Amino acid sequence: MIYDLIIVGAGPAGMTSAIYSARQKLKTLIISKDFGGQMAQKAVEIENYPAFERVTGFDLISKMEQQVKDVDIVREKVIEIKKEGNLFTLKTESEKVFQSKVVIIATGAEPRRLNVLGETNYLGRGVSYCSTCDGPLFKNKEIAIIGGGDAGFETAIFMKNYASKIYILEYGESVKASLDNQQKAEGIEVITSAQLKEIKGDNFVNQIVFDRLGKEETLNVKGVFVQAGYVPTTSFLGQLVELNERKEIVVNFETFETKTKGLFAVGDVNCGKVKQIVVACGQGATAVIHGYKYI
Ligand SMILES: Cc1cc2nc3c(=O)[nH]c(=O)nc-3n(C[C@H](O)[C@H](O)[C@H](O)COP(=O)(O)OP(=O)(O)OC[C@H]3O[C@@H](n4cnc5c(N)ncnc54)[C@H](O)[C@@H]3O)c2cc1C
Secondary structure (H helix, E strand, O other): OEEEEEEEEEOHHHHHHHHHHHHOOOOEEEEEEEEOHHHHHOOOOEOOEOOEOOEOHHHHHHHHHHHOOOOEEEOOOEEEEEEEOOEEEEEEOOOOEEEEEEEEEOOOEEEOOOOOEOOOOOEOOOEEOOHHHHHHHHOOOEEEEEOOOHHHHHHHHHHOOOOOEEEEEOOOOOOOOOHHHHHHOOOOEEEOOEEEEEEEEOOOEEEEEEEEOOEEEEEOOOEEEEOOOEEEOOHHHHHHOOEOOOOOEOOOOOOOEOOOOOEEEOHHHEOOOOOOHHHHHHHHHHHHHHHHHHO
């Protein structure tokens, strides 16, 4: 079967695209590794999504997911996209193949890896990128959060529910989190000018080594939460798109179309400067309207 529209990714951008596409009566498929995307990593409540004064990431995901109706769903990773003539062919990790006239890329961004010694070895054994997923595992334990931006501070605020002691290590001379988040993080020890060098342990993490102003220092912690920013998920797109210096997809900001006709990119994966849920939703809706016109 040939779909009218395939959406890759089911974060807020992808789910909104699916809602709009179904309402346009397009034969639609959404392929995604999971539903919710980065909203699942939201450690404190969301306070800037209209109609909800405060809402947890999980509640917002579940409300959006309930509204995704009359579309086919495949829970998998897309590994390749090609265009031949007017048709796109998408291949998933399990070698399933799907075809459509229009594709919307809504694959967002994933946590930036630090590429320090021990980071990969201890993944799932003390190293985590998601406090809402793994936080409870660190009850009464000492932990370090790497990154002094809002994501790092929000992780720290959430982890106050569990950890016995929390350090935030910031590479720069001062933290970048909002004053509001800094105030909420009272009691947390912030170490600036700290560059993580290695994560050590036996079966599980038990120590981090970092450089501070040219001197090597250590902290004995059982958990390391990496919050060092996000990188757009684009590796499967090959030559179909143009990427900017931040590896984001370049789009036309009126339609969200990429350099390939019929291929759109919305949400955090594109070169838009504002990375927010409400923005991702708006772009998803806009792209579907233009995709419909293209068909
Ligand atoms: C810690 C944190 C706190 C935040 N707080 C706020 C906030 O308070 N308010 C706000 O407005 N925004 C907030 N944001 C930003 C907001 O979450 C993002 O802007 C938004 O989630 C982007 O949506 P998206 O749909 O573009 O991408 P994402 O949410 O990243 O979703 C991408 C989806 O694509 C899937 N995917 C990726 N690659 C593939 C593939 N190859 N095949 C299939 N599926 C794939 C992923 O599994 C995921 O489901 C926060 C972000 C973080 C990380």
